[in-house]
Amino acid sequence: MKPFPHAIIAVTLLAAGAWGGWAIQSATGKTSTEERSGKPETRSTRHPARPSAPITDSSGSRHTLAALLSFQAAGGRAGDLHDGLGRMDVPALQSLILEQQTALAAEEEGDIAAHRELLNAALAELWSRSGTAAMEWAAGLPEKDQRGTITMGxxxxxxxxxxxxxxxxxxxxxxxxxxxxxxxxxxxxxxxxxxxxxxxxxxxxxxxxxxxNYANPLHNAGYPEDFDFAKLHAALSKKTDLSDAISAWASRDPEAAWAAITKRDSDAMTGAFQVSTPFTAYLLGVIATDGEISGIQTIMERLSKLPEGQRTIHLHGIDPLGTLSTEGAAALTTKLPGSEKVAYAASVVRASGDSPRSHAVLDTLPRADLIATLQQIRTNERSSPFAPTLTPDKIAALDTAMRDRYQFTAEEMAAVTKIAPQRSDFEPAEIYAPPGK
Known part of the structure; x- marks a missing residue:
């Protein structure tokens, strides 16, 4: 297939809908079953109508990206790609899917992204139309690579x-x-x-x-109004990472969510990688409804009522992914007692290095706490599995930047560097990012 300019392809995929069905019909000579019969096509998983083989149209035209691009060049109207696909009948969709999969397998560059987008949209349309009959069709394809790609989509x-x-x-x-x-x-x-x-x-x-089990499998999930977060938490909180679910719960019912996460004996889970502590997830949920500064104030008031040791553990890595803004991180720092202030500041500097975020946090510290923070980052104490291991070279560069920014005296610099940089034996866990992120 002759490649088309990328700009045209991008415009086409964004402007293919209201005209897309017309384009496909022009290329294929077909109309949908609904238009021919006046009856809507139905989706059934119990009694699927499975075609014996992929069907092409009688005109011999192919359902290709080229046909869509040609129509766009002729002045097709803007719309949504799915509208155009919705006008195709099932055999035409199957033929389109096979052609796009073949094009993807053959192409090394050029139209790959456009073919993939068209293929994925056609697969989604076929599933919504045919249900498990679409799976049966894919399972019957003779070529293994083709069968695998189409079934996975x-x-x-x-x-x-x-x-x-x-x-x-x-x-x-x-x-x-x-x-x-x-x-x-x-x-x-x-x-x-x-x-x-x-x-x-x-x-x-x-x-x-x-x-x-992977990190935060409910990332970006949506929940109905009557979703039972308490039941979910009781069943799975020790088995998988419920970070996003806790955030959603905290935004809806902060009292119940707080009671649940503080009732747990331990944040340790079996066979699961946790993306944040439940307290971090709770904070993000409260922030979503109350705003950042108010949310920080709320969780600090709640955490202040916990036993000191437990509170320190959670504050030490309360924002392991650096989600809080520069202003939010500084605001949190000002609300912490001394030892916890140093631990949190060190976690920010480990994660952010010589940056405005680190500066905003360090600027809030008394001189003694500032020196203690720079001492602490030189040890192998880690705030979370996300905090990077600071090599001696990185620490030396950070020492220089901090000395110049805060005008440390020779005595103060000697107090910082008397702690020899240590390497941590703990390697960061692999972070799983869900599709679409």
Whole structure:
């Protein structure tokens, strides 16, 4: 296929909808089943109508990106790509999917992103139209690579829409192609889709994945108004990372969420990588509703009522991903007692280095605490698995920057550097990022 300029491709994919169906019909000579019969097409997972083979149109034209681009060049109207795909019948969608998969397999550069976007949109449309009949069609494709690519794309759509129906097909796919890097991808997709239904669905889906566990699988999930966060927390808080769920809970019912996270004996979980402490997640939820400074004030008042040792542990890494703004980090620092102030400041400097965020925090410290903070970052004490290991070279550069910024005397600099830089044996855990991030 002759490659088209990238700018035209980008414009086409953003402006392909209201005209997209017309373009596809012009290229194929087909109209949808609904337009021909006057009856809407229906989706059924119980009695699917499975075609015996991929069907092409009688005119011999191909459902290619070229056809869409040609129509756009002729002055097609702006719209949404999915509107155009929605006008195609199932056999035409199948033919389009096969052609785009073939084009992707053959191309090394040029139209790859455009072909992929068109393929994914067509797969999502086919699933929404045919349900598990689409899976049956993909499973019957003769070429293994083609079958794998198309089935995986259908599973992305299916798990996001109906994880219960999709799970048997996911297991079938993994039986043939292995789990590989699809395990975390499918897990997060299914968990988020279940959250849109109920806590019971999330708990059930978690059990179906038999030990799969990745950071924050409910990242960016949406929850219905009657979602039972307490039930979810009781069932899964020691089994998986519920950071985003706790944030959502705190934004809706801060009292109940606080009671639940402080009731736990330990933040340790079995077989799970946690993206933040429950207290960090709670803080982010309160901030979402009350604003950053007010949210910080709320959690500091709550944390002040905890036993000192427990409070220090949570404050030591309360913002491990650097989510708070520069102003928020400085505001938090001012509300901490001395030893906790130093621990938090050190965690910020470890994560942010010589930066405005570190400066804002360090600027709030009394001189003695400033020196103690720079001493602490030279030890192997880590605030969280996200904080980087500071090499001696990085520490030396930081020493120089801090000396110049705060005009340390020779005696003060000697007090800082009397602590020899130490390497930590703890390696940062791998951070899982969900699809789409």
């Amino acid at each position: 259908l599973l992305d759509a299916a798990l996001a829409d109906d994880p219960v129906s999709a799970l048997p097909w996911m297991k079938k796919y993994q039986g043939e192609f292995g789990k590989g890097d699809t395990e975390s991808r499918f897990f997060g997709t299914a968990m988020r889709a279940s959250a849109a239904r109920s806590a019971d669905d999330v708990i059930r889906i978690f059990g179906e994945f038999q030990g799969a």
